[in-house]
Amino acid sequence: MTKQLNVAVVGATGAVGTKMMEKLIERNFPIKSIKFLASARSAGNPIEFNGTTYKIEEATPESFEGVDVALFSAGGSVSAALAPEAAARGAVVIDNTSHFRMDPEVPLVVPEVNRHALKTIPKGIIANPNCSTIQMVAALQPLREKFGLTKVVVSTYQAVSGSGIAAIDELKAQSQNWEAGKNVEANVLPVKSDVKHFPIARNVIPQIDKFTDNGYTYEEMKMINETKKIMELPELHVAATCVRVPVVSGHSESVYIELEQEATVQDIFAALQGAPGIVVQDDITNQTYPMPLFAENEDPTYVGRIRQDLDNKKGFHLWIVADNLLKGAALNSIQIAEAMLEDNLL
Amino acid sequence: MTKQLNVAVVGATGAVGTKMMEKLIERNFPIKSIKFLASARSAGNPIEFNGTTYKIEEATPESFEGVDVALFSAGGSVSAALAPEAAARGAVVIDNTSHFRMDPEVPLVVPEVNRHALKTIPKGIIANPNCSTIQMVAALQPLREKFGLTKVVVSTYQAVSGSGIAAIDELKAQSQNWEAGKNVEANVLPVKSDVKHFPIARNVIPQIDKFTDNGYTYEEMKMINETKKIMELPELHVAATCVRVPVVSGHSESVYIELEQEATVQDIFAALQGAPGIVVQDDITNQTYPMPLFAENEDPTYVGRIRQDLDNKKGFHLWIVADNLLKGAALNSIQIAEAMLEDNLL
Structure with a gap:
């Protein structure tokens, strides 16, 4: 995997978001740039990632300009509002909330089970299933x-x-x-x-x-x-x-x-x-x-x-x-992105 | 229930035995006399029951002379050795261990389910089922x-x-x-x-x-x-x-x-x-x-x-x-004795 990606993490300070950051580093995910998005309340706070201190930015529709992959884990209402905005700007959204899971136009993917479903993402959104x-x-x-x-x-x-x-x-x-x-x-x-x-x-x-x-x-x-x-x-x-x-x-x-x-x-x-x-x-x-x-x-x-x-x-x-928090959430989300990279879908 | 019974409790200091004593008092079980039996190691220790201090006695075959009901909860090996001795001396044994449960000649009873099985106790022993x-x-x-x-x-x-x-x-x-x-x-x-x-x-x-x-x-x-x-x-x-x-x-x-x-x-x-x-x-x-x-x-x-x-x-x-410890053990054991009293089987 030599392609480098622009990544956005929405909800990085939550229980799942924290694990997503750990797995991105541990699995050497090919990151060109990364940004951390949250509500206005958290914007401006510092966040550590792989030895560098970033500033959390307020998540707005424009935040997703130029983003290749957006990892959402900030609650269903945030995904409902911003995942379509991110997708409209060309990002592939991997959403850890339940909001889009049963949408027939949103694939719900565990790569070991239905990796082929990643080939068709009409809304630009992929749902990460429920942990259990x-x-x-x-x-x-x-x-x-x-x-x-x-x-x-x-x-x-x-x-x-x-x-x-x-x-x-x-x-x-x-x-x-x-x-x-x-x-x-x-x-x-x-x-x-x-x-x-x-x-x-x-x-x-x-x-x-x-x-x-x-x-x-x-x-x-x-x-x-x-x-x-x-x-x-x-x-x-x-x-x-x-x-x-x-x-x-x-x-x-x-x-x-x-x-x-x-x-x-x-x-x-x-x-x-x-x-x-x-x-x-x-x-x-x-x-x-x-x-x-x-x-x-x-x-x-x-x-x-x-x-x-x-x-x-x-x-x-x-x-x-x-x-x-890992196979049930953060790890599976990253594995979805990895599978898409391997299959030239990203 | 006016009949008064001579009761023996084997294993009174265990988790179940303690609850058996509580339930005997709370339910006003008709006790003429009560004795507390245990291994030689515990014999001589004091035990409180309903405001009176008793001395724990070593459980021997002879301990059960004159006993009407013997409540066993001291482990399968104690029941294996002493329950038949108690029954041979005329006591009805209600055994909380698993030792006799699958013996076809030992009724296994939850009074709400199979109270009628108390009518036939060929070995003088009734088994209290597994808690779950x-x-x-x-x-x-x-x-x-x-x-x-x-x-x-x-x-x-x-x-x-x-x-x-x-x-x-x-x-x-x-x-x-x-x-x-x-x-x-x-x-x-x-x-x-x-x-x-x-x-x-x-x-x-x-x-x-x-x-x-x-x-x-x-x-x-x-x-x-x-x-x-x-x-x-x-x-x-x-x-x-x-x-x-x-x-x-x-x-x-x-x-x-x-x-x-x-x-x-x-x-x-x-x-x-x-x-x-x-x-x-x-x-x-x-x-x-x-x-x-x-x-x-x-x-x-x-x-x-x-x-x-x-x-x-x-x-x-x-x-x-x-x-x-209650319906799963001590309470069910006492309810077996109460059902037998009501049905004139004790």
């Missing part, structure tokens, strides 16, 4: 390719960093107050803008994002709808129950799947071992299985606890863990 | 009665108190060390007697109890086998993934079920509301759903997040929470 969806489809794709896939039932164990830096701070403050015997306050989780807030320390909360009219949360509906779109399986049966747990970073998922064809546990191991982005951690005689504490700051999607269902030879149970 | 199994079958029984039940897929979020007081202490010590920036040590979880130990603070561990040869843990196989036995549905499809989370007390379960007949969400609500031992906590417009932090020290099994599967009209998703 990305790691699941990355692990399911190799199985779907070999054995077909008809049904997915997932229960998640999601880290607080998926709700941003304020949620991480809240978990830490609650833990400290618990240990000090003080009152535990809750102001952020499950959803900052919702009415009630509950402690996450020493608790689990079966609500991520607000509720939709059908009784599922938006997070659950994202997993259901985005999985079908990314895998291009509109008839796939998908169900999700999304739960927040007191973990800083690293989403875990207990996933039950049904395949089109019968398979053995050995078949599943063989299909997953060596699959792109996947690391099989499954050696029960040595108590080896994925755990979020050990997946934090790691790139792969880890799969373990692989078991055949005891009643259905086409049924399997998997335990899938990945760092939600 | 009890709350699940209590919630599924009213649905099974009305609509039939064909399939259960459960993923658990289990509290550390299920591993005893040492695990509670370990979670607290790890949390304190995290917050103080010190090293986090792990010596108890996932299984004290297993080779490796992992931190549970800020982590989730997909291993509860040791692994069996088929890749499932003993905890998962307990949920599978005990559910079939208690519900008397040997052909029921049951699958379980059991996971430890950093919660002190209160097991949560994400449960997918398939019924024999089609039903609506309203049907499910109606079947669960007013069912014995069940409290429906499900009002998503007010963010009302069960959480373990709020179920601690409470008797009911809470059910919420009731949703119909989007692809299968016979499929439903439930979120079930109960205090694993």
